[in-house]
Amino acid sequence: MASLLALQQAFLESFCGESEYVNAIEVKGASPQNRLQIYQKSIRGSFVKKLASLYPLTWKLVGEECADQAAHAFLQDEILLPAPSFDFDEWGYSFPDFLQHYPATQTLPYLADFAHLEWLKQRAYHADARVPLTAQDFKEIPPENYGKLILKLHPSASLFASVYPLNKVLAVAKGEEETVDLTEDKVNTLVIRPFETIVTHYLVDAYFSFFTSLHKGDSLIEALGKVDDSDFDIQEALAFAFQEGLFCGYEFAS
């Protein structure tokens, strides 16, 4: 092997097929191929375990054997390395998309959305800590500024709509229900970790539209305009938001 750099690149290539790496290994006792295989299996095994830790309820829902097979298939085409420092913050986020097309789980059409919801919980767990705004903080904003008020959502907050009843799927995953009726209503979810506990809220359409608009950076007035529900009560929605720690700051549109 010409250099250390070439050797290390050859190790990476060994995951995709032919590589010179095996020729650099001393031949003594166990074969070079078996020795290399220990590292390769360890790496793939670590990635499968990492996926299982990112998507624990998905693993529970479909069973460990099936989930492990899906994970190996996900990792099969090319090795997906996390960023240096083993920064797994973004690693594995595309596993739900993979599940959407994975043949063995096509009988579970909700699985990709369910896994995505789990990803949002992971994201919430590792999000920056911020002290949520309180109703008292809001009261201190001069009312004449409400027209240009932009409320900032907490960094841990994510909003996600699914056509499947993910709350019922969750009950099945937790063993609280045995079956799920896919004809039941879709769900709008809000995942948030205002303090130390991750909370999943299921929102009515009006709240979901309102908070999604705020999440995109719309002003309070603009968000209100996007709610298509004559019964929508903004005071109740804001009271809910303050109670659940949804906002962490505000600014005024210029």
Added chain:
Amino acid sequence: MDSLEALNPEALVGVGLRRPHHSFILENKPPMGWFEIISENYFKKDGPSLSFLDKICVDYPLSFHGIGLSLGSAEGLDKGYLSSLKEFMNRFFPFLISDHLSWSNVQGGAFPTLLPIPYTDESFALFADHIAQAQDFLGREMLLENPSSYLEYKESTFSEADFLTTLCQKTGAKILLDINNVFVSASNHEWDAKAYLDAIPPELVKEIHLAGHSLRTFDDGTALLVDTHSSRVCDEVWELYAYAIARGMVVPTLIEWDDEIPEFEGLAHEAKIAQSYLDTRQVAYG
């Protein structure tokens, strides 16, 4: 900082701090010399894990053990990693900082394992440079751990023990001697484990690791030991530990357990055994 320096756990046994034990430790504050964390598990995090660490460091000394600095990467050191480590170090004041004689980073990504390097002049120069960079940046001494390995390279010209010792003598770094890794590598490469320990100057060793391993048998009937950290420390490793202590390596010792993690009591039991080895030595020679 002053209180933590007073707690400097010389010749005390600690255990690896793992997430399944977080709640138990906070609620029960079990007696333990110190805890070791995997440094990068906490980088870029501002969630409950970091909040837990804020609480735990009030009652226990911490050491930082890295698996991601990739000191042997031919593509250079990850400056972002070092910055995160320094920031983290300045928040929690670990009494030891360590990483491995290995590499993991290539082409902008990181393998989640510790990969072996050939023990050559090129590798030596690279490691010496990277360790100097890291210690200069952090402003403190680092410990370098001997890896468990499943292969050797044809082009190696140093023995591992000589490579590690000479590297530490050149850079001022110290050794984190993983006794289980010595046993695993010695078994896999037909080395003499005690000769390995004999080749390490005791004054360079500032920490010892102990752990369990597994046997992997191949279809052709050959087998290798694998450093799985998934079981109790075996008798042969305890024997090597006693041998190391007898050679004067009376230093903070850590029980590592990363897979099939037992209840905290199981880990504490292993720590008590290790402590009894250290205490015997201190009574005999103290």
